[in-house]
Amino acid sequence: MEIHPATLEQFSATEHRFVPVRDLLAAVVRRKLRAGQDLFPDIFGLSFEKRRIVEVLATGRGVILTGRYGVAKTDLAKHVLTLLNEACAASPLFAVERCPIQEDPAILAAHRAGKKTGCQAAPCPICTHMLDDARDDCSHIVLTRLSRLEEGRGFARVQGGGDVLPEEIVGTYNLLKLAQIGDPFDPRVFEPGKIGQANRGLLFVDEIGKLPETAQHALIQAGQEGIVTPSKSRQTFPVDFLLVATTNPRDEEYLCGAVRDRLVSISIPLVGLEDEMRIAAKEAAKLKPQVYIPQLFLRLMVETVRALRADEPLELGPRASINAALIARSSAMLEGRRVASFCDAKEGMYTAILGKAFFEDKADVERRIDGVFPDIGAYLKRHLAGIDLAEIVIVFRQTHGPRAIWSAAGLRSLPASAAADACAAWCRAHEPAGRTSCAAIMAEYLAAYEKGSEGCGCRG
Ligand SMILES: Nc1ncnc2c1ncn2[C@@H]1O[C@H](COP(=O)(O)OP(=O)(O)O)[C@@H](O)[C@H]1O
Ligand SMILES: [Mg+2]
Ligand SMILES: [Zn+2]
Secondary structure, three states: OOOOOOEHHHHHOOOOOOOOHHHHHHHHHHHHHHOOOOOOOOOOOOHHHHHHHHHHHOOOOOEEEEOOOOOOHHHHHHHHHHHHHHHHHHOOOEEEOOOOOOOOHHHHHHHHOOOOOOOOOOOOHHHHHHHHHHOOOOOOOEEEEOOOOEEOEEEEEEEOOOOOOHHHHHOEEOHHHHHHHOOOOOHHHEEOHHHHHHOOOEEEEEOHHHOOHHHHHHHHHHHHHOEEOOEOOOOOEEOOOEEEEEEOHHHHHHOOHHHHHHOEEEEOOOOOHHHHHHHHHHHHHOOOOOOEOOHHHHHHHHHHHHHOOOOHHHOOOHHHHHHHHHHHHHHHHHOOOOEOOHHHHHHHHHHHHHOOOOHHHHHHHHHHHHHHOOOHHHHHHHHOOOOOHHHHHHHHHHHHOOOOOOOHHHHHOOOOOHHHHHHHHHHHHHOOOOOOOHHHHHHHHHHHHHHHHHHOOOOO
């Protein structure tokens, strides 16, 4: 088992060197690319954008992800944190335990040995003070292993809004605590702010355009100069972090010049139909009990959302498709069904889209959905081309009678036929159904086919 240094004294005798966060990220990205792994496996599509994000971050520059609501800007930023955490797990990182900005002991060790590190700034003043107190024996400066970056320690998130004060970002000296404690170098006196919390890791600024200009400047300065000066203080702290910001295109005009100049903007587009289906299915599959949404119903919902997307005021981003899938899932789940029906899908789609319309526009929007919503019989026939659905319906009725309800068992008990074989083959090729049986899925398609859009009676 590897033995980790527990104190600065032990650390000084090891080979650990200061590694900037950008290099840490670069190392993990290189490893994954060499192994042929996807950098962000849970993000579908966007292959160029994913690559560009890490390319820019590996230069040490910050990125600003621009794109409309729901295109995974926030999710991409969270995945950068996942990558950094993989790096942390792979190569041990240490921090000075009592340091409010989790200072890298390598910086202190180098400072103590009179050497320069890649980090130009002087070490953290609180740590320097500990060093001065320790004189020659640093065995009282205790280290911890940073095995994960988590909120407050190697990761911080700023939510853009007009009321964010610069001192929330740069930190502050708490003068009240100073009066109580009396020692300006006591770590409790310094409140590190978002930048100090993000030191050694990632600072995520959501909706940066909504921040007041003073706060935007505070961010840029720290990112650029590698130091932060807390308010009410003359001390500076060295910081090293990756900056990922996001903005909606509408707020781009509120980005101050320095932000535009220093951050590299990457636009995140909407993904294609197939990827949007995967996104909606992924979100619905997170919920238990699981309900399977047959691919053609999912496609129908996502296609309808996309057909109405050009309607600007509705703002139908990928979240509308996700919501449609979630509501369809609920509709089936509430009735104890494990496979969503056509009615569930219809319910999900109408509710999700109408849910984005203003009260007085709802009737009009509903008419527009009706307008793009296809006839389900024709739709299934088109997508299940080569399968004689009408033939299966006839055999089913002959076998089970006119009132029988479509079910997997009912389908399985039909005599073997070319049509049934074609169904099974289609399912295997197109439905990532996991444990859901093809017969259960086909039963839903056939029920919808037989009744048609009007016959299902789920919407007036
Ligand atoms: N390309 C994608 N791949 C996987 N999930 C996505 C993708 N685009 C959007 N999502 C999902 O859609 C939801 C909204 O994404 P989010 O990152 O919050 O969007 P934004 O911050 O751009 O508004 C999240 O659940 C996210 O996982
Ligand atoms: Mg977001
Ligand atoms: Zn420190």
